[in-house]
Amino acid sequence: MNQEQLLLERGQLPGNSQSESGGQPTGNFVEDLRKFSSFGESTRIETVNGTSYFINEFWTARQRQAHRLHEVSYRACFKPQLPAFFIDRLSSPGDIVFDPFMGRGTTPIEAALRDRTPYGNDINPLSAALAAPRVKPPTLSEINERLAEIPWNAFGEAQSQELLVFYHPQVLAHIEGLRTWLIRRERAGLLDRVDRWIRMVALNRLTGHSSGFFSVYTLPPNQAVSIERQAKINTKRGQSPPLRDVAGIIAKKSRSLLSQGSIDSPQSVFTTCCSHNIAEIPDNAVSLTVTSPPFLDIVNYEADNWLRCWFLDIDPKQVQITSLRNVTDWQHFISSTLRELARLTRPGGHIAFEVGEVRNGTVRLDENVIAAAENLPLSTLGVMINQQNFTKTSNCWGVTNNKNGTNSNRIVIFQKQP
Numbered sequence: 356m357n358q359e360q361l362l363l364e365r366g367q368l369p370g371n372s373q374s375e376s377g378g379q380p381t382g383n384f385v386e387d388l389r390k391f392s393s394f395g396e397s398t399r400i401e402t403v404n405g406t407s408y409f410i411n412e413f414w415t416a417r418q419r420q421a422h423r424l425h426e427v428s429y430r431a432c433f434k435p436q437l438p439a440f441f442i443d444r445l446s447s448p449g450d451i452v453f454d455p456f457m458g459r460g461t462t463p464i465e466a467a468l469r470d471r472t473p474y475g476n477d478i479n480p481l482s483a484a485l486a487a488p489r490v491k492p493p494t495l496s497e498i499n500e501r502l503a504e505i506p507w508n509a510f511g512e513a514q515s516q517e518l519l520v521f522y523h524p525q526v527l528a529h530i531e532g533l534r535t536w537l538i539r540r541e542r543a544g545l546l547d548r549v550d551r552w553i554r555m556v557a558l559n560r561l562t563g564h565s566s567g568f569f570s571v572y573t574l575p576p577n578q579a580v581s582i583e584r585q586a587k588i589n590t591k592r593g594q595s596p597p598l599r600d601v602a603g604i605i606a607k608k609s610r611s612l613l614s615q616g617s618i619d620s621p622q623s624v625f626t627t628c629c630s631h632n633i634a635e636i637p638d639n640a641v642s643l644t645v646t647s648p649p650f651l652d653i654v655n656y657e658a659d660n661w662l663r664c665w666f667l668d669i670d671p672k673q674v675q676i677t678s679l680r681n682v683t684d685w686q687h688f689i690s691s692t693l694r695e696l697a698r699l700t701r702p703g704g705h706i707a708f709e710v711g712e713v714r715n716g717t718v719r720l721d722e723n724v725i726a727a728a729e730n731l732p733l734s735t736l737g738v739m740i741n742q743q744n745f746t747k748t749s750n751c752w753g754v755t756n757n758k759n760g761t762n763s764n765r766i767v768i769f770q771k772q773p
Contacts, residue, residue: 384444384705384768385736388413406725407737414440414741422468423615424489427559428577429459430659433709437741437764438462438645442469445705450642453699455630455692460486462645467620474641476626476633479674481663483625484558488551489612490620498609501549502602505536520585521562521570521662522596529601530569530666533557538668556605556612558663567604571596579662631691639701647709648692651685651718682718690727697731697771706733706769721765733769740765 388409391398398411414436421435438452438461446452452466453474460482463473467490475486493501510532513524522530537554540546562570562579571594574580580588589595626635630648657671664671679685696706710720721738728735741764 387444388737388739404722406735408740409737410740410742412742413739422464423612424464424468424492424618425459425461426612427459427485427489427555428563428575429485430577432458432461433647433764435461435465437709437766438465438707439469441643441645441705441707442466442471445707446471446643451640453636453641453644454646455633455644455696456646456648457482457486457625458647460489463623463625464489467618467623471643472622473620474624474636476628476630478627478629479660480627480669481558481660481667483627484551484667485555487623487625488548488555490618490623491548492613492617493549493552494617495609495613497549498552499606501553502606505533505602507532507602510535517582519596520582520589521573523598526569526596526599526601530557530561533601534666534668552609553605554667556608557601558666560604560608561662561666566597566599567608569599569601569604578659581658581661631695633695633699636699638698641696641699642701642704644696644700644704644706645709646707648689649679650711650720651680651682682720682723685720686723686727689724690731693724693728693731693733693769697733700771702771702773704771705736706771708767708769710765710767719765721767724767728769732772734772736768736770738765738767 385407388411389398389400391409391411391413394412394415396411398409401408401410414434425435438454442452442465446466448470450471451474452462452471453476454460454462455476457463457475457477458479460475463475463486466473473490475482477483507529510528513519513522513527514531515527518527521527533553537546537550540550557569559576560568561576562568562573563576564572564574568576571585571589572592573585573588624635626633628634657674661671664674679688693706693708700706708724710724725735725738
């Protein structure tokens, strides 16, 4: 059965009453924003160049603890509370929820946890390796049985001597052996969901700043430092890589990730392609997109993920990750992405497009996102600003959470025209 036939069977393509009735379960979304006051403040509304800006604390880290399945480190990812806000209000159970720049997979994981059908895409193949195993995890017993099958003591001595700045020789030998074992299984067509889970966990335990990682003390796991810099860290701290139990660490992290229960989304779709040409998803299939694109050269994904790419046998230089410094070029890139999202989104469906203030607030990318949607069948419902330390004296141009990088959540809300 191809993807379009599957969607027709599930009643998720236009023309089916289930799809038409499932788009706005809470009624008028804009009115909901106007009346929102869950954290003690009423929404402030400002109009700038004809666009309504809704300013409030719409979600907060205090609102609820995110599910532990989200506890996978990745740079430049938003909190699960952000997609949860839109998934609850702009989709119904069974609807397809999508993210074309999924990173670690926050949107599809949260969609799966809320009984939606998770779709995700990212040009970085690392993303699918991180996200896909968590929407249909194996059981702990399956994980432990597979870990026991791996011949940990048969891999020989470590070969990648340059990585000994991170790892004890025996630990590196086990990591290299696991890497080779997984690559061979994948090439032989034997890689199953248990293998993919173990690979995902290993990717997240490669380096870190505690005994829960394979490495000696280094930066947090979402920032793999260079070999040269790690050597300097070791010298400064007077440290050497300790002996670690690779299988034990994988088992322990698996228990933590699954400690709040599992999920099972057999109809999930994860693709690895550019955001303006996602051919595997048919027209009018998606009810809701919640995403955050790469900003203006804020994060160096290649430098952050070089070690994870090594483990996956990926050449990071061959991954065409978008990194744009020029705002005009960035807007063209967003326009091509929105054109594809307009194709994928069902009539009446929504797109929540999160950006931030960059370059110390001098560039407000929400304006460029709105401009990028011109001449597309997308209506701009407004821009939400999630301000967590909200005060009555702040305004939408003065909101600031920190001095560098992204200062606040700004989410442009589109609705596809009928």
